[in-house]
Amino acid sequence: MERNKMEMVENKSAAVIRELGKTWADFEGRLIRVPIVARALRGAIRLEDYRLLLHDHYQQVLDGSRWIACAVSSIGSEHLELRSRFLEHARTEHRDYEMLQRDFESVGGDVAVLRAGRQNIGSRALSAWMFQRAGAADPLDLLGAMFIIEGLGKHFAGIFARALQQHLDLGSHQVSFYRYHAEHDEDHVGELQEVLESGVLAIDGLAERILETARVTGRLYLLQLEELGNY
Numbered sequence: 001m002e003r004n005k006m007e008m009v010e011n012k013s014a015a016v017i018r019e020l021g022k023t024w025a026d027f028e029g030r031l032i033r034v035p036i037v038a039r040a041l042r043g044a045i046r047l048e049d050y051r052l053l054l055h056d057h058y059q060q061v062l063d064g065s066r067w068i069a070c071a072v073s074s075i076g077s078e079h080l081e082l083r084s085r086f087l088e089h090a091r092t093e094h095r096d097y098e099m100l101q102r103d104f105e106s107v108g109g110d111v112a113v114l115r116a117g118r119q120n121i122g123s124r125a126l127s128a129w130m131f132q133r134a135g136a137a138d139p140l141d142l143l144g145a146m147f148i149i150e151g152l153g154k155h156f157a158g159i160f161a162r163a164l165q166q167h168l169d170l171g172s173h174q175v176s177f178y179r180y181h182a183e184h185d186e187d188h189v190g191e192l193q194e195v196l197e198s199g200v201l202a203i204d205g206l207a208e209r210i211l212e213t214a215r216v217t218g219r220l221y222l223l224q225l226e227e228l229g230n231y
Helices: 002-031 035-042 047-061 064-074 077-093 096-106 111-115 121-134 142-168 172-196 206-226
Strands: none
Touching: 002 142, 002 172, 002 206, 035 047, 035 142, 035 206, 047 096, 047 111, 047 121, 047 142, 047 206, 064 077, 064 121, 077 172, 096 111, 096 172, 121 142, 121 206, 142 172, 142 206
16 A cells, blocks of 8 residues: 555656656747847847846846745644745745846946846746745745746846857956856756645645646746846
């Protein structure tokens, strides 16, 4: 009986990971068609475009570790191991804004303007969604959001950084945020997969919520890129 239960959990984990892979593939297909990304990949991006991207990305990243910390406080004592993982993730991400600030300044951006900036329409929607989910009881479905966001680092940040360097003649220190995530997020994605294979998906309805949260997060992440400069 116990063996059958373990097999069912393993099968569910494999199915969820496959579905997340499909969600990522759909997200990536849409990502490369977003105007700023498409221009970067084909060599039509301008330095002012990159500054705008850094400016708006900074505003959203400021909220990143905050929603993870909020999620930590919403996870009950029966999930202490997952709470620890979320907390560690917040610790590794909470200084990301400093890299964006350095990159912005290195390409001629005014740090005072950066710090006084506002979130664009898409970033507001993304942050509102993330905080709404993080404030719910036991928001373990945020594993789906983290799969999308960490996947960007693992699968795309390196490609994007190289395109920026090539077409804008930038040094590696001027694309440090994207290079850092290209080098470190593969480990984070591996850790997420371990969590999904740990038996957590035995929680009733969690698999479906993880997949839904991944889809919504992906769409809103694209929206913030589509709405650059629209405050």
